[in-house]
Amino acid sequence: MADPRGFLKVTARELPTRRPVPVRIQDWREVYERREEDAAALVRQSGRCMDCGIPFCHNGCPLGNLIPEWNDATWRGRLGDAIDRLHATNNFPDFTGRLCPAPCETSCVLGINQPAVTIKNIELSIIDRAFEDGLVTPQVPDRLTGKTVAVVGSGPAGLAAAQQLTRAGHTVAVYERDDKIGGLLRYGIPEFKMEKRHVDLRMAQMEAEGTRFRAGIDVGGDGPNSVSGSDLMQRYDAVVLAVGATIRRDLPVPGRELSGIHQAMDYLPQANRVADGETVEDQTLATDRDVVIIGGGDTGADCLGTATRQGARSVVQLEIMPRPADARPGNQPWPTYPMIYRVSSAHEEGGEREYAVSTVEFIGDGEGNVRALKVVEVDMSGGRPEPVPGTEREIPAQLVLLAMGFTGVPKAGIVEQLGVSVDARGRIERGEDFETSVAGVYVAGDAGRGQSLIVWAIAEGRACAAAVDAYMRGGRSDLPAPIRPTTVAITA
Numbered sequence: 001m002a003d004p005r006g007f008l009k010v011t012a013r014e015l016p017t018r019r020p021v022p023v024r025i026q027d028w029r030e031v032y033e034r035r036e037e038d039a040a041a042l043v044r045q046s047g048r049c050m051d052c053g054i055p056f057c058h059n060g061c062p063l064g065n066l067i068p069e070w071n072d073a074t075w076r077g078r079l080g081d082a083i084d085r086l087h088a089t090n091n092f093p094d095f096t097g098r099l100c101p102a103p104c105e106t107s108c109v110l111g112i113n114q115p116a117v118t119i120k121n122i123e124l125s126i127i128d129r130a131f132e133d134g135l136v137t138p139q140v141p142d143r144l145t146g147k148t149v150a151v152v153g154s155g156p157a158g159l160a161a162a163q164q165l166t167r168a169g170h171t172v173a174v175y176e177r178d179d180k181i182g183g184l185l186r187y188g189i190p191e192f193k194m195e196k197r198h199v200d201l202r203m204a205q206m207e208a209e210g211t212r213f214r215a216g217i218d219v220g221g222d223g224p225n226s227v228s229g230s231d232l233m234q235r236y237d238a239v240v241l242a243v244g245a246t247i248r249r250d251l252p253v254p255g256r257e258l259s260g261i262h263q264a265m266d267y268l269p270q271a272n273r274v275a276d277g278e279t280v281e282d283q284t285l286a287t288d289r290d291v292v293i294i295g296g297g298d299t300g301a302d303c304l305g306t307a308t309r310q311g312a313r314s315v316v317q318l319e320i321m322p323r324p325a326d327a328r329p330g331n332q333p334w335p336t337y338p339m340i341y342r343v344s345s346a347h348e349e350g351g352e353r354e355y356a357v358s359t360v361e362f363i364g365d366g367e368g369n370v371r372a373l374k375v376v377e378v379d380m381s382g383g384r385p386e387p388v389p390g391t392e393r394e395i396p397a398q399l400v401l402l403a404m405g406f407t408g409v410p411k412a413g414i415v416e417q418l419g420v421s422v423d424a425r426g427r428i429e430r431g432e433d434f435e436t437s438v439a440g441v442y443v444a445g446d447a448g449r450g451q452s453l454i455v456w457a458i459a460e461g462r463a464c465a466a467a468v469d470a471y472m473r474g475g476r477s478d479l480p481a482p483i484r485p486t487t488v489a490i491t492a
């Protein structure tokens, strides 16, 4: 146990400082700054961990991260032990330490009557210092099995599966349709939440371990740089589909055809490319425009931070659900992950949030461009949005961004070519061992689970790799399987 009296001596959470808003919105770099005094706060915070007999945080984290063990090592100043225990369950704490919503913290036992231990921040500090100190090295397998695996998709699920299978001795190639590796880590999530150099560092580690990357190849596509599903099946002993859930939800209301209305996942990748030094022809920009973002989740917040940095005149983020409570509501008790009002770094930087509103129409300027949204307040007390009569109004907007989530995998292309079944919610069907309806073809991440989180994608990739390894070794694998395809979060 870290400090037996730590939780009695230190009762408050201490988190690292973020760069001042007026400074950070001038650039695309990460919002955090590291200061010397943060190191002492980190030791104090790790000392608050009570090393509970039943560490609920293990269950809160889909990866089953060994949180009390690395808290203890951090408190004792043993970085080598801390990173070993962290990497024992998580391939990429550099991603989760920056991007995870930290369900572990809402299930921390200390959280029953005190603010929870700052688990996510301790995780991030361990991995960042481990990289700085050269403790993150390639783990090259002792011997090769001679078996081959194709992983389709290079988001966190594909990368985790590929790393586990490579380390188990299989020869793994990762195919990616985009020109660069990373999935949503690369072109969805903005630089100010996670700089892309972290993806590049992991790619370098994986390449040194033996994983091969094939970017710019559309598996199942019909362009010149494509590979067919049957080619893949012939060339490899097993295939892992980690293709994400890429069908975007749309809003088919009158005026949808107007110019100036874009999907978030058309807008964000362009901004990410520009932040990476590329030039994008006809880039959609928020500069000097009134912007409305439809959708109150992570993607919407990423659009907000991006529009702020591009110099939008005003930004409004709309959410159809009512504003959540500030504190844990009684019907979502500890250790569940509660729906509460959260303020992301982008929300600190500006813009307004409006709740319980629905868009009924996009209004044009007479020249084919969007000029405003007509919205109405909605009453959700019956479980469905009921428009409140007399509450219709207009919100000016010359740029509208649709950030309303994803509805599954496209059937055309690889899914159709391989003949794998898709369920009614647009997810590739799988059995208890992550195998699809086609023998030797497995699925991991958002493609199988539906739109989710990075921590779940990594857990899926790890568990799927164990199943693929067992398939190739005739039924046995030593790889860890943190979850089953049916495992769900601890929710209310």
Ligand SMILES: Cc1cc2nc3c(=O)[nH]c(=O)nc-3n(C[C@H](O)[C@H](O)[C@H](O)COP(=O)(O)OP(=O)(O)OC[C@H]3O[C@@H](n4cnc5c(N)ncnc54)[C@H](O)[C@@H]3O)c2cc1C
Residues within 6 Å of the ligand: 099, 100, 101, 152, 153, 154, 155, 156, 157, 158, 175, 176, 177, 178, 182, 183, 184, 185, 188, 189, 193, 217, 218, 219, 220, 221, 242, 243, 244, 245, 268, 298, 299, 302, 413, 414, 444, 445, 446, 447, 451, 452, 453, 454, 455, 457
């Ligand atoms: C804008 C945005 C912000 C988000 N922010 C967060 C956050 O802060 N924290 C968090 O936990 N989660 C966040 N999420 C969710 C998270 O990014 C996803 O749950 C996660 O990336 C899913 O991982 P994946 O590997 O299953 O799929 P993806 O990351 O979607 O990767 C799938 C990859 O497969 C490739 N692919 C698809 N079809 C083919 C094909 N036929 N051939 C070759 N390649 C193909 C795609 O190009 C893509 O690169 C966010 C999502 C979005 C959209």
Ligand code: SF4
Residues within 6 Å of the ligand: 060, 061, 062, 063, 065, 067, 096, 097, 100, 101, 102, 103, 104, 105, 119, 120, 123, 455
């Ligand atoms: S991966 Fe997420 S849930 Fe797991 S320990 Fe880290 S922050 Fe917590």
